[in-house]
Amino acid sequence: MPLSIRQLRFFVALSQTGNFSRAAEAMAVSQPALSAAIRQIETLLDTRLFDRTTHSVVPTQAGRALLPHAWRLLTTADNAFADMTSVLRNSRATVRIGAIPSALPATAQIVARIDEDAQGVNLHLADGTSDTLIAELRRGALDMAVCVASLIDEGLVSTPLIEDDMTLVLSRNHPLAGAPSLHWSALAGMEVVHFNSGSIGEISASAMRENNIVHSRRFRVDHMESLFGLARSGLAAGVMPRLYVRGHDPAALAVIPLVEPSIRRKVVLLAGAHLADEHPPAAAIAAHLAQVLPGALGAVV
Template structure:
């Protein structure tokens, strides 16, 4: 046995046991199946034992897995309770908002006004694209701004706005001077992609077709930096093209692509006042 294990790995182990398969557990956790398998194998390596037998009849716990399971459940539950106790310890309830880039579009201002009006506090967490739930899956955020399609799971979402998509190109790219581009114009271009763990969201921002992937980026800022360096091109929302504007990148409309949708999301069944108030403040009147 070598090194301390991570709470995330224990949570993943419990999720696999409860779901009965890596596929179902990966969907519930908003991670890719290969990433989930890798983390469980890492847990087994740290403990120096095999926890699960992967046979033709499905997954079964080994004796070591049976011994670990109740402790893992308790640790995961205790941490969730500790996190909630810490949040409640403040003088006012805190709404933790997840986002993967600066949202703008007057949405954050409206959310701040609504939380202040009710005596709540607002905390913003920037989260990488590797977690397409923007912190909702592991409970580190209460509501989140997310781009659809939403990864399957126990989340609710409401669309806030729809925007055309553009393609971000280096300023000296041969296509940068064109007023618009068609999807076919991008067929041979290397792309900057979201991480594979982003699942369907990655495919949406690749235009829904097979691409030559030049590099992966965990953040919108990282994607734009990769474009500016000449590594590849990237699809981007029209509003984000304005928010992330820089002189060495040009964003050209691609009108034949379906628009993108920005939504507010929260965990299904979370009917706390601060969550309901946040969603109500953001939805179009």
């Protein structure tokens, strides 16, 4: 007998709260009813999902392994119910797209054009880090994601979009601002902002270590605009992927490719392997994005 959506909700509620009373309250059922439901789930799956003590309820190894799958099924079900309501009320299917911040402007321009022409599609667009988007994709909260990914999870399909090269961001008044390109060795002795956040910070830090370049001890930031502000002031330089500096003010900032070695991050479109069967309108949108995004992002595939 397969598990029901309601049983999965009971399992997730107890996993989250670690307490039968609070989980029962959250699910608006009596505690004995919740306890009976959990016992039934464990019987159906022929495994113990929780270790119970007097004061706590903790998922077993099997329970922890089951939890992300339960989340994915519940998210997919919630989205499917919302989509059915949308179709019945508006005759429009919902397609959910995620994008990293540097790729969102180009993605938004394409989505806007689709949105103008689409008769039967309701498009949702959200941003996030690559890790967040991939997690949302895995649990069914997104239909596709424009992100940076090297290792592709089983069940996902990756379409290469662009290779985004690393650049040096300088004040327009810097002596090297007019260079067509620079070797990484040119950063030696510079105050290079230490960008703390996400994959960008990891990529730049790794590249600098490989080239024996040390980040500034004076300037550490978590936000892109802070890095650009430091560069504009002339206090420090920044290392950023090209996508992040599109649209910058060329009168204030110089953006110079870093070469020898050229270091690039691969931006891809991720979607579920069975998207065409599960959500044909989303699969059509994904195919369109895969075709037009490389040009919109303005880099070489």
